[in-house]
Amino acid sequence: xKATLLTDKRIERKVSRSEGIINYxxxxxxxxxxxxxxxxxxxxTLCHNLALxxxxxxxxxxxxxYNLKINSKGLTPDKLLRKVADNLLKFxxxxxxxxxxxxxxxxxxxxxPFSYCRLTSDDSNNxxxxxxxxxxxxxxxxxxxxxxxxxxxxxxxxxVIEKQVQxxxxxxxxxxxxxxxxNVGKSYPLSPLDSFLEDLQTDAKVKLFKYRNVSTxxxxxxxxxxxxxxxxxxxxxxQDALSDFQGADDALKIxxxxxRAGQESSxxxxxxxxxxxxxxxxxxxxxxxDAILRSYLIPPVLLLQTAGKLGASKEIxxxxxxxxxxxxxxxxxxxxxxxxLFKNTILTDNQDFDIIQLKAKADNQxxxxxxxxxxxxxxxxxxxxxxxxxxxxxxxxxxxM
Numbered sequence: 025x026k027a028t029l030l031t032d033k034r035i036e037r038k039v040s041r042s043e044g045i046i047n048y049x050x051x052x053x054x055x056x057x058x059x060x061x062x063x064x065x066x067x068x069t070l071c072h073n074l075a076l077x078x079x080x081x082x083x084x085x086x087x088x089x090y091n092l093k094i095n096s097k098g099l100t101p102d103k104l105l106r107k108v109a110d111n112l113l114k115f116x117x118x119x120x121x122x123x124x125x126x127x128x129x130x131x132x133x134x135x136x137p138f139s140y141c142r143l144t145s146d147d148s149n150n151x152x153x154x155x156x157x158x159x160x161x162x163x164x165x166x167x168x169x170x171x172x173x174x175x176x177x178x179x180x181x182x183x184v185i186e187k188q189v190q191x192x193x194x195x196x197x198x199x200x201x202x203x204x205x206x207n208v209g210k211s212y213p214l215s216p217l218d219s220f221l222e223d224l225q226t227d228a229k230v231k232l233f234k235y236r237n238v239s240t241x242x243x244x245x246x247x248x249x250x251x252x253x254x255x256x257x258x259x260x261x262x263q264d265a266l267s268d269f270q271g272a273d274d275a276l277k278i279x280x281x282x283x284r285a286g287q288e289s290s291x292x293x294x295x296x297x298x299x300x301x302x303x304x305x306x307x308x309x310x311x312x313x314d315a316i317l318r319s320y321l322i323p324p325v326l327l328l329q330t331a332g333k334l335g336a337s338k339e340i341x342x343x344x345x346x347x348x349x350x351x352x353x354x355x356x357x358x359x360x361x362x363x364x365l366f367k368n369t370i371l372t373d374n375q376d377f378d379i380i381q382l383k384a385k386a387d388n389q390x391x392x393x394x395x396x397x398x399x400x401x402x403x404x405x406x407x408x409x410x411x412x413x414x415x416x417x418x419x420x421x422x423x424x425m
């Protein structure tokens with residue numbers, strides 16, 4: 025008899041006939057949930073931003089290409105690069121909308137957040153298309169079906185475009201194509217964060233626990249003794265009021281004790297010491313932080329984690345070279361995406377899509393420290409780099425943004 029290890033599926037795919045799409049997990053909000061969890065974790069956000077900074081590097085090498093205007097809103101390849109890299113690191117997926125002229129040449133590029141895209145089902149009214157909508161998680165309460173755009177997959181072949189134009193009823197009704205990249209083809213990818221989502225959530229919960237404990241100024245754990253309630257509604261109201269003082273989820277509970285009727289009326293609050301709560305959360309916080317850092321493969325010195333010092337220049341050089349090697353795989357994917365997108369456009373004949381990697385010289389450790397400092401705003405980082413370290417404003421903006 026062969027033993028099989030059974031695990032829960034991380035993504036459930038089920039057809040939603042009302043919108044004609046395949047749901048991205050049971051609630052159709054997997055990418056939105058990934059983004060919410062990442063944003064709630066301070067360590068995760070820090071690591072993601074550093075990974076993004078290294079992936080983007082100093083932008084595209086070709087100076088005639090990176091400042092090119094590729095749509096009427098002023099989008100440039102370097103700006104598009106930052107958006108593409110961000111989605112690739114979050115979702116393992118990228119979506120970019122393109123428009124054509126009557127000569128089947130691309131004349132316009134627009135970034136579409138990957139979280140907006142859903143695949144249509146084969147038996148829908150719009151098979152083999154991408155459904156684009158900005159509120160699949162139903163923040164507004166329901167999905168507005170009239171606001172969903174159904175757009176063809178990217179295929180620059182003139183005969184394919186012509187057929188799509190005819191099906192749309194002419195060029196005036198044609199809404200272009202979407203370049204849809206994932207590491208699993210025309211399907212829904214797992215996020216690169218999926219394997220350590222629980223660590224990100226734990227980091228957020230520990231942060232919330234510390235905040236609530238400080239903001240309520242409530243002690244470790246207590247029981248309250250009050251007169252017996254005559255009405256259940258009164259008891260429920262009192263318990264709801266107490267819950268406002270609790271820590272993250274079920275931490276630091278307060279036990280309610282009711283005295284029998286007829287005894288002297290009083291209100292008594294007593295502390296019950298719980299040993300090691302602070303140490304327990306300190307251990308959890310540190311272990312989760314280490315787990316997230318390992319998942320991103322970030323050398324601690326790049327996040328100023330070296331005990332007692334900022335790290336020697338040689339350490340930062342070695343760590344920068346190492347992490348450039350880590351992000352080079354995603355850089356290669358991005359270069360392939362841009363190469364495929366821009367080989368059929370009238371906007372440029374550029375064929376060089378190399379990304380300039382970050383470099384740390386012996387005298388650059390202070391610059392790295394400024395870029396990585398989470399306590400500084402982007403404007404403060406730019407001012408520090410220009411005023412203290414003599415960088416041009418353009419170079420400082422490219423490093424920080």
